[in-house]
Amino acid sequence: INTDANNLITTEINKIIGNKDEIISQQKVKANETKTKEVDTLKDHINAQATFLGIKLTPKAKENIVRDLGSGVFVPAPIVELGCTTEIVCAHPWDCDTAMRVVKCETGGTFDPTVVGNDRERGCLQIHPVHWDKPQCDPEFLFDPAYNAACAYSIWEDSGWGPWSCY
Structure with a gap:
């Protein structure tokens, strides 16, 4: 293969590698956006349930309404209606x-x-x-x-x- 062809192949390979990294980065961003949307949907659902049940959530309870189990799995945190009264x-x-x-x-x-x-x-x-x-x-x-x-x-x-x- 002549030098020009070799350079062209190398350039194309570098574009593919660069695109791969960009695609992976975009996929990570999309995954995080999806996770954020899922968590927001879960929060909205829990807030709606609490409102329906007449439970007034404290700001801290609203903030901590879901827990990250560390593996990317989110679960509802316990909703506490009353404090330590x-x-x-x-x-x-x-x-x-x-x-x-x-x-x-x-x-x-x-x-x-x-x-x-x-x-x-x-x-x-x-x-x-x-x-x-x-x-x-x-x-x-x-x-x-x-x-x-x-x-x-x-x-x-x-x-x-x-x-x-x-x-």
Whole structure:
């Protein structure tokens, strides 16, 4: 092959390689746009359901309405209608003032039921993973304030306030 033909072939190959990289880049952009649209659609659907059910979502709940499971799979985050209220936490026969002080401390004063601690503790009363094997302490439901308080109460019945560093 003469030099001109070789240069022409090399130029065409480089165009193809350049186009391939550009096409791959465009496909990634389209995939991200599709994922964003799917997440937005899921958020809209969940917001509509919450509105229909009369649930007022906090701005933080709206922001965190879907969770990325890390593999590009998005799932609805738990919708929490109420925060860690006195009514919910004090529905159990423990000292209400103490329980609410623990909630305030464990949530950093936010009373946010979706708080996750450094050791993966969850919810209003920051239920530690060592307690997740208890029948009333399924980690999947610990962001629900009533469920979290019931789990905490079962721990408290066995151990008092000892398991909480904020006591």
